[in-house]
Amino acid sequence: MTIHTENPIIEVHDLTVSYNNKPVLWNVDFTLPAGEMIGIIGPNGAGKSTLLKSLMNLIPNNSGYIKLFNDDLDKVRHKISYVPQRESVDWDFPASVMDVALMGRYKPNNIFKRFTSEDKDIAAEALKRVNMLDYAKRQISQLSGGQQQRAFLARALAQQADLYLMDEPFAGVDAATEKTIVELFMSMKAEGKTILVVHHDLQSAADYFNWILLVNTRLVASGPTKEVFTPEMLRETYGGKLTVLTKVGEIIAETQFPIRES
Amino acid sequence: MTAFQNIVDFLSLKEANVRYVVLGTILLSVASSVIGCFALLRKRALIVDSISHSILPGVCIGFMVSGTKDPFFLLAGAMLTGWLSIYFIDIITRYSKIKADTAIGLNLSVFFAVGILLLTVIQNSGNPNQSGLSDFLFGKAATMVLADLYVFGGMALFVISGVALFYKQFVLLSFDLHFAKTIGLNIKFYEFILSILTVMAVAIGIQTVGVVLMAAMLITPAATARYWTDNLRKMLVIAAVIGALSGIVGAFISYSYENMPTGPWIVIVFSLIAMLSMIFSPKKGIVAKWMRQRRNSHKMMEDNILKAFYHLGEKEGDFHKKRTVEDLMGLRKFERNKLLNGLKWLSAENTIVHINNTYVLSKRGKATGARIVKIHRLWELYLKKYLRVADDHVHDDAETIEHIITPELEIQLEKLLDYPTEDQHNQKIPYSK
Numbered sequence: 227m228t229i230h231t232e233n234p235i236i237e238v239h240d241l242t243v244s245y246n247n248k249p250v251l252w253n254v255d256f257t258l259p260a261g262e263m264i265g266i267i268g269p270n271g272a273g274k275s276t277l278l279k280s281l282m283n284l285i286p287n288n289s290g291y292i293k294l295f296n297d298d299l300d301k302v303r304h305k306i307s308y309v310p311q312r313e314s315v316d317w318d319f320p321a322s323v324m325d326v327a328l329m330g331r332y333k334p335n336n337i338f339k340r341f342t343s344e345d346k347d348i349a350a351e352a353l354k355r356v357n358m359l360d361y362a363k364r365q366i367s368q369l370s371g372g373q374q375q376r377a378f379l380a381r382a383l384a385q386q387a388d389l390y391l392m393d394e395p396f397a398g399v400d401a402a403t404e405k406t407i408v409e410l411f412m413s414m415k416a417e418g419k420t421i422l423v424v425h426h427d428l429q430s431a432a433d434y435f436n437w438i439l440l441v442n443t444r445l446v447a448s449g450p451t452k453e454v455f456t457p458e459m460l461r462e463t464y465g466g467k468l469t470v471l472t473k474v475g476e477i478i479a480e481t482q483f484p485i486r487e488s
Numbered sequence: 489m490t491a492f493q494n495i496v497d498f499l500s501l502k503e504a505n506v507r508y509v510v511l512g513t514i515l516l517s518v519a520s521s522v523i524g525c526f527a528l529l530r531k532r533a534l535i536v537d538s539i540s541h542s543i544l545p546g547v548c549i550g551f552m553v554s555g556t557k558d559p560f561f562l563l564a565g566a567m568l569t570g571w572l573s574i575y576f577i578d579i580i581t582r583y584s585k586i587k588a589d590t591a592i593g594l595n596l597s598v599f600f601a602v603g604i605l606l607l608t609v610i611q612n613s614g615n616p617n618q619s620g621l622s623d624f625l626f627g628k629a630a631t632m633v634l635a636d637l638y639v640f641g642g643m644a645l646f647v648i649s650g651v652a653l654f655y656k657q658f659v660l661l662s663f664d665l666h667f668a669k670t671i672g673l674n675i676k677f678y679e680f681i682l683s684i685l686t687v688m689a690v691a692i693g694i695q696t697v698g699v700v701l702m703a704a705m706l707i708t709p710a711a712t713a714r715y716w717t718d719n720l721r722k723m724l725v726i727a728a729v730i731g732a733l734s735g736i737v738g739a740f741i742s743y744s745y746e747n748m749p750t751g752p753w754i755v756i757v758f759s760l761i762a763m764l765s766m767i768f769s770p771k772k773g774i775v776a777k778w779m780r781q782r783r784n785s786h787k788m789m790e791d792n793i794l795k796a797f798y799h800l801g802e803k804e805g806d807f808h809k810k811r812t813v814e815d816l817m818g819l820r821k822f823e824r825n826k827l828l829n830g831l832k833w834l835s836a837e838n839t840i841v842h843i844n845n846t847y848v849l850s851k852r853g854k855a856t857g858a859r860i861v862k863i864h865r866l867w868e869l870y871l872k873k874y875l876r877v878a879d880d881h882v883h884d885d886a887e888t889i890e891h892i893i894t895p896e897l898e899i900q901l902e903k904l905l906d907y908p909t910e911d912q913h914n915q916k917i918p919y920s921k
Contacts, residue, residue, distance in 0.1 A: 282670045300672065308670040315664045319529060320720045329660065334672045337656050365718040385671075 227459065228256055229449030234296075235260035235389055235420050236281065241290035242486070243273070243280050248479035249288070249443075250276050252471065256439060256448040260389075263415050264422045265435035265451075269464055272442040274424045275311065278391050281422075282308045288485040294389065304333065307387035311394050312374050317367050324362040326377045327353050330384025352383035357406060372403030379407065390414070392423045408434060431455065443471065498740050508637045509629050509743060513735040515644035516696055517705065517754075520689040521731030522651050522724050524706030525713065527686060529662040529720075533707045534589065535577060538596040539690045540702035542573035544603025547624055547694055548610060556617050559639040559695070562624075566691035573599055574683050603699075627698030627751035629739040640692045647692075650685045651724075658682055659720065696739070698751040705731065705754065712762040715769040734758035784891075789830040791860050791891050794839065796820050797849040798857030802916075807854050810846035858918040859898075864890040865911035866901045872912060873905070879912060 234257035241254040251273040258264055266274045279285050281292055283299050295302045307330075327349040328341055353359040356376040361369070366377060375395055382390055396404050411421050411434075425431055431438065431451075438455050440446040440463040447454040447463075478485060501507045527536050543566035550565025551557065573595050580591040610618050620631065632640070651658065657678045660668040669675050686706070693702040713726035738754030767774045796819045801807030813831075816822060822830075835842045839853035849857065867886040871877040877885070893901070902919075911917055 279666075282666075284666055284669055303670070303672040306670070308667065310664065310666045314666060316529075316531075319663050320714065320718050320723050321659075321663065322719070325720075326663075329664070329667070332656060332660060332671060332673075334674075337673070338653070367718070381667075 227447040227449065227454060228445065229453060230257045231259040233260070234258055235294070236422070237293040237296070238281075239291050239293075241277075241280065241292065242288045243276055243285060244288055244478075244485055245276075245285075246479065247482055247485070249475050249485060251280070251441075252444045254290070254441075254445045256445055258420075258422070258439075258448075259437060260420050261415065261418050262420060262437045263411055263435050264420070264437040264439065265431050266422065266424045266439045266441055267426065267428070267431055267463070268441035268446075270426070272463075274426075274441055275393050277439075277441060278308070278393050278422070278424055281391060282306070305388045307382040307385040307390045309378050309382045309390065309392045309395060312371065312378060312397065317369065317374055319366065321366055322362065323353065323358055323364050323366060323369070323373075323377050323380075324349060326366060327358075327362075327380040327384050330381040348386065349380070349384045352380040355383055356380045356410060370400075372399040375399050375403065375407070379410065387419075389420045390422065392421065394424050394426070396423075396425060396427065428460065443475075494744050495740070498743055505630075505633070506743060508634055509632045509739050510736060512632050512637045512641050512644075513629050513696055513739040513750075514732045515641045515648075516692055517709075517731035517735035518728040519644035519647040520693060520702070520705040521709035521713075521727040523647055523682075523686050523689040525710040525720070525724050525727050526651075526658050526662055526682060527706055528710040528714070532686075533703070534592045535574065536686065536690065536706050537703035538573050538577065538592045538599075539570045539687055540693075540699050541596045541603070542599035543567075543570040543687075543691050543694065543702075544624070544699045545569050545599055545606055546603075546691075547699070548603060548606035548621075551610060551618070551621060552606070555615065557621065559636050562694065563639065563643070563691050566694060567687055569599060570687040570691055571683070574687070623698070623749070624694045625698050625700055626749035627693070627696050627701070627738075627742075627754075629696045629742045629750040632695060636695060640695060643688055643692045647685050647689050650681065654678065654681060696735070696750055697754055698749065701751040701755050704759075708755070708758050708762055709734075712758065712765045715765040715772050730758055730761055734761065786830075786833065788891050789826060790834055790839075791856075792820065792822070793827065793830045793834060794849070794853055794857035795860045795864075795890075796822075797840070797847075797853065798861050798918075801849065801854070801857075802861075808849055810843065810848050812846055816847075855920060858920065860890050862918050863893045863898060863901070865915060865917045866898075866905060866908070867893070868911055869905055869908055870901060882912075 236258040238254055238256050241251060242249055243251040254277065266277060268274050276285065280287050281294070283292075292299070295305060299306075328345065330352065331341060331345040331349060350359060350362070353362055356379050358373065358376050358380055361373065366374065369377060379395065382392075395407055399407070411423070414421060423435070425434070432455050436451050437449065438451050439448045440454060440459055442463050447459045477483070497503070498506055501510060524536070527533060546565035546567065546569030547562050548565070549569070550561040550563070553565070554561035576595050577588065577591045580586050580594070581588050586594070607622065610621060620628070623631065657668075657673065660673060661675065661678055661682065665675065689706060690702050693699075693705055697705050709727040709731040710723070712730055713723045716726050717723050734754045734757040737757045738750045741753045742748050742750040765773065768776075770776050793816065796816050797811065798807065799819060800811060800815060801809070813824070813827060816827060817824065831840065831842070831847055834840045834853065835847075839850055839856060841848045841850055864886045867889045868882040871882045871885060872879070907919070909917060
């Protein structure tokens with residue numbers, strides 16, 4: 227069940243993505259509204275993070291196209307902030323929390339210049355919003371998981387984007403931090419930002435998001451939470467992979483068959 | 489000439505030749521240490537080793553093409569094969585099932601084998617220019633002349649300025665590649681620049697350090713610097729200083745003794761610095777760790793003695809009565825020697841007073857003892873109430889925790905438990921007035 231929206235902020239058309247020639251997302255097609263809290267929900271290995279990465283063109287796709295702000299990614303990058311999974315970086319890197327927040331001020335056109343005092347103010351403000359200003363000088367390896375996540379969020383806030391793509395921001399953080407982050411997202415939404423979050427806790431999903439994408443190697447549903455977050459849809463999402471589809475994927479991987487005739 | 493005279497001569501830089509050698513070595517060491525920091529942070533230490541072994545065939549080819557030891561040709565060859573080895577590792581890991589560490593191992597040995605083969609061919613060719621070519625294996629700083637300094641030093645300066653110019657890009661690449669990509673940074677381009685600068689830094693070491701040990705020149709100063717700081721800019725500076733110091737020592741030895749290779753000496757010097765750093769650096773060093781443990785066990789002993797005094801006082805209703813070592817040992821299983829030491833420290837701090845063979849708790853000592861007993865009993869209650877720990881399990885935990893609760897946590901605990909007056913065994917919880 228896919229409910230489309232007028233003037234979408236994200237439009238994904240017939241997207242197929244594979245790793246090592248094994249499709250992990252098949253023919254995905256959806257549109258997402260601006261100014262909403264949107265959740266990408268699905269079991270482990272369903273391709274949730276892959277979907278986020280292909281939106282940012284971090285992995286190549288086999289077919290289809292993606293439009294963001296009704297444009298190509300390269301023209302609207304400055305309006306988008308991507309927050310990778312916390313484990314994707316080495317936190318033993320010699321940097322302070324402030325250094326990480328300031329990375330949000332890097333732009334290809336200012337990368338040769340020093341940070342202005344405005345940049346520093348924006349980064350400090352971002353740290354304040356995630357309650358990390360007191361830790362600004364702390365070495366990042368000394369942070370707890372929740373604090374690391376908040377440092378990443380501060381970097382994202384410092385980017386002053388309109389669309390935020392967050393990969394598992396609630397993974398491995400304590401309840402108090404989760405609450406802080408949710409409140410932050412709500413206030414961002416009130417400012418008109420669009421937030422797309424990879425999430426795997428069904429309990430909280432209905433509370434957090436007003437639009438939901440259900441994914442399990444294919445798109446099961448996309449639409450307002452009330453309409454798609456139903457027992458029936460969830461059963462379809464979590465009821466295991468489609469055996470025929472999985473089998474075909476394995477054959478493609480084994481024979482190194484092209485995913486599209488070109 | 490005495491050894492001392494030797495050092496003075498060397499350090500006074502009187503001879504032009506010494507000046508070239510010292511300047512060249514410093515530039516080279518700084519360049520390789522600085523670029524090495526990024527190799528280390530990107531976990532590319534082994535790739536650097538592969539590059540350094542792979543430049544040998546390039547040097548040989550450079551010599552075969554030009555027929556001379558013109559540094560320009562040798563470096564061009566070195567850069568070419570050094571770069572090829574990175575490229576091959578990349579191709580192998582991308583298009584085959586072979587993992588990166590295996591690909592690096594394969595590359596390193598194949599390139600080095602070819603290099604040694606070519607070197608042997610050259611040595612048997614009877615070309616009179618080839619003498620000294622084998623110095624490129626382990627380096628000979630003393631052979632550096634002005635023309636070399638221009639080429640090698642110039643390239644070193646190029647590498648250093650490259651790092652200064654692209655510092656922000658390299659930081660982003662090293663810390664979070666995906667993020668760097670999403671903000672539209674041209675990752676492929678900057679990775680290429682970083683690789684080229686790395687190959688350059690390795691290649692310019694051929695004369696001074698030699699191909700075999702050049703990888704250490706990039707990695708060891710960086711790894712050592714990491715012990716001393718958590719700040720990347722400081723790390724770059726510290727690595728550069730360590731590299732330069734070791735370089736000078738190596739160059740001096742090579743200058744002073746005939747036929748002494750420079751590379752191994754440089755490596756020995758900074759490996760020594762690395763070892764000393766592992767032992768003595770603040771926070772991360774072994775000594776610092778050992779001191780911390782010693783401080784902790786000191787504190788535990790002192791706390792336990794004061795607690796014993798307090799317990800005795802509680803039992804007998806007199807906190808300031810004279811106590812003997814036996815009194816204390818009767819209450820708690822102290823090791824006699826450690827107890828005597830502890831009593832000595834406490835006497836020095838005036839928390840107890842030593843009179844003949846007896847000890848008396850001072851007013852301050854009593855307050856400290858009371859505080860520890862209070863925290864112990866509060867913690868037991870806390871465990872019982874908030875962690876539902878069984879009655880007979882709370883004591884052991886409290887025995888440790890009583891030493892580490894900070895005044896802030898102490899206040900929080902009191903509030904949280906609402907100032908209880910008695911613990912679970914109906915013992916009074918002593919609050920300070």
